[in-house]
Amino acid sequence: MINYISNLIFFALLLVGAAIAFAISSASVPFAILFAAGWLVFDFILASSVRLAAQWEKAVVFRLGKYHAIKGPGLFLVAPIIDEIRIVDTRVLAVNIPKQQVITRDNVPVTIDGVLFFRVTNAAEALIMVQDYKYVISQYAQTSLRDVIGQMTLDQLLTEREEIARSIEQHVEHDTKGWGLEVTGLRIQDVDMPEELKKMMSRQASAEREKRATITKAEGDKEAAANLALAARTMAESPGAMQLRTLQTIDGLGPTASNTVVLALPVDVIEGIGSLKGLLRAPSAEAAGAPHA
Secondary structure (H helix, E strand, C coil): CHHHHHHHHHHHHHHHHHHHHHHHHCCCHHHHHHHHHHHHHHHHHHHHCEEEEEECEEEEECCEEEEEEEEEEEECCCCCEEEEEEECCCCCCCEEEEEEEEEECCEEEEEEEEEEEEEEEHHHHHHHHCCCCHHHHHHHHHHHHHHHHHCCCCCHHCCCCCHHHHHHHHHHHHHHHCCCCEEEEEEEEEEEEEEHHHHHHHHHHHHHHHHHHHHHHHHHHHHHHHHHHHHHHHHHHHHHHHHHHHHHHHHHCCCCCCCCCCCCCCCHHHHHHHHHHHHHHHHHHHHHHHCCC
């Protein structure tokens, strides 16, 4: 963040010093020049001691090379010349995990990448314990990704992305413990496989869908056959059911002239023949059931 307060103080004091030096120059020019030089040094030191940090920033103060304090956010004062300031961003940062080629547990080469999200919780530890915490945590994320993916099969990699990301996140957080960093999340972006393996998986998926379609069709045929058998049993128990069904079928053909239905025998005659057969079967059944003398 731009320290506009320090610049404002510097120019305000500079104008005051210039006015005083101008007033002194009327009495003694050498003394006015000496005063102006001293005032300029004083102005620079005072202005440089006022620092400003944004709400998301922490200022780590090192006094003569040693850790002194953490300042900010807002305005704060430091000792000029002997204090060194390092500003640390405490917002959530994203580190890209470049594409890594990894061999899974079932010996399938895959290329995978992701994004690691973390933030600085202790600015002093992040600067003192690690040379470059962004680079180091990126390297840890890459090695953890290789270790975790190497213990997974291809099917687990494709179906358990959230569990894999959580496992990598735990590895990174465990390895970076004590560095003032907090891992907030990890997301796997893309998993790339060889083209031959993609074709094989596509054929497998197609065969699996065809299998499910065949099973579904067979179950539908089974249910339809059961319903037809039940309907035939119901119609056999009702004398006029077949005639009503026949008339309904004829009515469903439509009134157009192109649909012509020819019945070789009237429906009444067919039913009469069926009744006659029933009457003929009854005496023969009684005769067969009578005891022999």
